[in-house]
Amino acid sequence: MPLSAIPEGSRLRPPDGDVVMSVVRLSRYFLPVLREDPAEAEIVSHRLMLRAGLIQQAAAGIYNWLPLGFRVLKKIEQIVREEMDRAGAIEILMPTIQPAQWWKESGRYDDYGKEMLRIRDRHDREMLYGPTNEENVVDIFRRHVKSYRQLPLNLYHIQWKFRDEIRPRFGVMRGREFLMKDAYSFDYDFAGAKRSYENMFLAYLRTFRRMGLTAIPMVAESGPIGGNMSHEFQILASTGESVVYYDAAFEELDLAAEDVEVEALTRLYAAVEEKHDPERCPVPAERLRKARGIEVGHIFYFGTKYSAPMGATVTGPDGREVAVEMGSYGIGVSRLVGAIIEAYHDERGIVWPEPVAPFRVGLVNLRPDDADCTAMAEAMCTRLDRAGVETLYDDTQERAGAKFATMELIGLPWLVVIGPRGARSGLVELRSRRDGTATELGPDAVLQRLCG
RNA sequence: CGGGGCGUAGCGCAGCCGGGUAGCGCAUCUGCUUUGGGAGCAGAGGGUCGGCGGUUCGAAUCCGCCCGCCCCGACCA
Incomplete structure (x- = not known):
């Protein structure tokens, strides 16, 4: 079977062929979130x-x-x-x-x-x-x-x-x-x-x-x-x-x-x-x-x-x-x-403490259909992976509100938001789940904040 | 184990009292439009009504038995 025929699965495979281990693509992941509260759950x-x-x-x-x-x-x-x-x-x-x-x-x-x-x-x-x-x-x-x-x-x-x-x-x-x-x-x-x-x-x-x-x-x-x-x-x-x-x-x-x-x-x-x-x-x-x-x-x-x-x-x-x-x-x-x-x-x-969070970062691509946004997001994925930062990459076609709501529900400590605005200016938004503070930073600064 | 409640589409629910062609919202699929806070329009698919038995011309609906789940109490990482 040629390599290209092997399904990529949820792990990202960057252009140079390395298999990324820290970044997971939401579109290929299994995350069955419920929009409504299940009847049986009390607490x-x-x-x-x-x-x-x-x-x-x-x-x-x-x-x-x-x-x-x-x-x-x-x-x-x-x-x-x-x-x-x-x-x-x-x-x-x-x-x-x-x-x-x-x-x-x-x-x-x-x-x-x-x-x-x-x-x-x-x-x-x-x-x-x-x-x-x-x-x-x-x-x-x-x-x-x-x-x-x-x-x-x-x-x-x-x-x-x-x-x-x-x-x-x-x-x-x-x-x-x-x-x-x-x-x-x-x-x-x-x-x-x-x-x-x-x-x-x-x-x-x-x-x-x-x-x-x-x-x-x-x-x-x-x-x-x-x-x-x-x-x-x-x-x-x-x-x-x-x-x-x-x-x-x-x-x-x-x-x-x-x-x-x-x-x-x-x-x-x-x-x-x-x-x-x-x-x-x-x-x-x-x-x-x-x-x-x-x-x-x-x-x-x-x-x-x-x-x-x-x-x-x-x-x-x-x-x-x-x-x-x-x-x-x-x-x-x-x-x-x-x-x-x-x-x-x-x-x-949920608001996970970092040591037990399922992923440290949720990377939200607001416009996966936009070539600039996606190029920027995938470049960020590669860098996060190289740095060993466990990341859930939301590459789905949902709308912004639904993406934010899901990320807030699952409670990852950090949200990195990439949208058309930022793709033009070269800035992404880094948001803390714990206190909600958001800052606009360049990709280098984001990496530094997350790894430094 | 005692008391209470609930099982109807993937999820949340209505219909049951007063039996008569199984519904709503969300989700899903297709198409078009939309795109920084849970989109809009048009169309489509999806159900042994928890199970078995009974009553009846006819049962999601009435009766009996069973199964499952939740909540309150006495016990526990």
Whole structure:
């Protein structure tokens, strides 16, 4: 087949033959936006995710991820991955389907109830779609780790989970199937487990901050996972489900330093409304903040709850065999997509923080039928691609109003507008989605602003 | 799981009470005009009315059963 017969697809192919990787042509892309609000969506993030073509429902609490939504999901996943790796955790991938036997060993097979999706294979073996992976990771650990010298160890994966919620709702914020990062720490003793816990605590603050979010860790019940040291991380959003009180110090944390005093951070005050007692609150009024939050992460220390019954032991320096001390650390990756939209949107649509935006730039060619406009736009595409700027190039024949409305709905941080006016004067318009400010610049200046 | 509601064209909805040839807006397709904020005109296509059964000469409409989805409550990354 001659090269010219191969469909170009959505990637741009510039005249010199290089395949462009950063720029996507809207006319060849798959972006099914909805002009009207779907009837089933109640909350703003769910409405916007459906309207902006991020997801499509398959069944109650189960979603298809369409191209734009999938890009965001991958961005979030990658930030989580990088911060886990930075914290010394090691990525693996455990299966979605697990044998029931492990759960019978840990004693959770009966405890977990109807939330766990139980299935049987063709040989009538009992299996389940994992709602979490403590048993699975303990099985990996116990078959290979025998000595305290191999500790500490932290294994994590980013995998789909299924919890058969009684009532899934709010789109991906409370789906039945969801993508979660779950990490599991193994230590020889409590002191080590506490260090592992604090290490994850800091990693979580860094992870959420990189996404443009303020995360408030609050002391939590440890629930069915068990244990006695637990924090849940709520990100602030005006539409959040719970009301939280917290020390303003959380907003000013310096997380970049190598020697962050994590233990001090774990003691900063934060509480959900139900547990907040104004009389006994240790934070002075001028430093107390009240806001709404959405839970996006939860960390637990639970000691030997799983290692003891499942026989995950190591031999210590004294020659004695002990069950390892464990913790587990979850981040709702798919939930974060909805949570970030709850935190960042306006009446026109989504306003993505740059680190998680599906594309950094929306390049609007107002007149694809005009040779000058198109030449200018395609030249800009090539330059943006060379600079590695992820760009969605709107080369469609829609009218200006429809193009702007779509771009504002999908919320890319930067809009570059090329029209007949600018094509004559050599200027393009650079517009910020966040504050709406627009400036007329030459192509060089645009590149500089976006890359400098 | 208890309570409430909804399933009619891709999306949003009307029609159902009082059974009688399935409609509207948007979207889609064709043509012409238009082109910096969701265009105009003309034409066209698209429906097992969620499913099964019943009543009836005749069912989107009445009755029964089932399925799916949404909302409110008790639980959750």
